[in-house]
Amino acid sequence: MPINYEELMQAKSVGNTTSYGDRETMLYALGIGFGRDPLNAKELPFVYENDLKAVPTMATVVGWGRSSTLAKSGINYMLVVHGEQRLAMHKPLPAYADVVFDERVTGVFDKGEKGAIIVTEREITDQKSGQKLCTLSATIFARGDGGFGGPKEGAPVPHPLPERAPDLVHEADTRADQAFLYALSGDRNPLHRDPNFAKMAGFPRPILHGLCTYGTACRSVLTSLCDYDPAKITGFDVRFSAPVFPGETIVTEMWADGPVVSFRSKVKERDVVCLNNGKCTLAA
Numbered sequence: 653m654p655i656n657y658e659e660l661m662q663a664k665s666v667g668n669t670t671s672y673g674d675r676e677t678m679l680y681a682l683g684i685g686f687g688r689d690p691l692n693a694k695e696l697p698f699v700y701e702n703d704l705k706a707v708p709t710m711a712t713v714v715g716w717g718r719s720s721t722l723a724k725s726g727i728n729y730m731l732v733v734h735g736e737q738r739l740a741m742h743k744p745l746p747a748y749a750d751v752v753f754d755e756r757v758t759g760v761f762d763k764g765e766k767g768a769i770i771v772t773e774r775e776i777t778d779q780k781s782g783q784k785l786c787t788l789s790a791t792i793f794a795r796g797d798g799g800f801g802g803p804k805e806g807a808p809v810p811h812p813l814p815e816r817a818p819d820l821v822h823e824a825d826t827r828a829d830q831a832f833l834y835a836l837s838g839d840r841n842p843l844h845r846d847p848n849f850a851k852m853a854g855f856p857r858p859i860l861h862g863l864c865t866y867g868t869a870c871r872s873v874l875t876s877l878c879d880y881d882p883a884k885i886t887g888f889d890v891r892f893s894a895p896v897f898p899g900e901t902i903v904t905e906m907w908a909d910g911p912v913v914s915f916r917s918k919v920k921e922r923d924v925v926c927l928n929n930g931k932c933t934l935a936a
């Protein structure tokens with residue numbers, strides 16, 4: 653069924669509620685690699701309930717699978733890839749909370765034979781205080797759904813990276829079983845755990861969740877530039893460019909220019925860029 657542009661632009665899901673506690677907060681942190689060294693006092697607050705802190709990118713898994721905004725879009729999900737992820741933090745993410753979230757489609761762009769670009773936005777609000785915590789925007793590329801007659805221009809423009817050598821480089825290993833651990837935060841897609849499913853999708857073996865790579869890059873920035881203080885990160889945007897296989901090393905290159913940290917991540921073993929056009933915004 654072809655995309656109905658007018659109908660899809662009206663798609664939204666409002667008033668969704670969910671809760672998360674210290675268990676979910678610690679599990680997410682473990683899933684992106686915190687806590688490997690149990691004696692690292694700076695990482696302990698992310699994986700131990702005493703004075704617990706939430707990683708900003710945990711916002712991407714809060715309420716995972718509870719919104720049906722694109723349920724009637726008609727797109728072929730077998731050909732859908734996550735193109736970009738953006739995150740704006742309005743308040744530091746609590747370590748545990750009852751939240752309400754609204755989601756809507758903010759853009760649909762027709763790229764013809766290449767496919768369709770769909771942009772969604774999700775706002776997460778703390779139920780108790782009524783304060784807006786964060787706004788997430790995701791771009792998905794529906795490779796089989798172009799040619800529906802929608803606008804061709806206007807999709808988000810990627811953040812340009814500096815041309816100089818990076819100011820900082822941080823390496824983060826991933827475990828062979830990383831995808832199994834990360835999946836417990838919500839994304840149970842068999843592509844990341846089932847070897848047969850991965851082969852049917854054209855991969856030699858299961859690939860790591862893109863949002864796990866995204867969270868790992870956030871861990872690198874927290875480690876290298878924020879002294880492990882999650883309140884310093886107010887924005888975290890990236891473009892996904894290649895998959896990572898569990899067990900590979902993610903090398904994040906960073907350029908610090910005042911409150912803006914540009915970054916990209918590479919797979920050390922294959923010298924492939926897996927995250928590109930990264931932009932992390934720091935609090936003043």
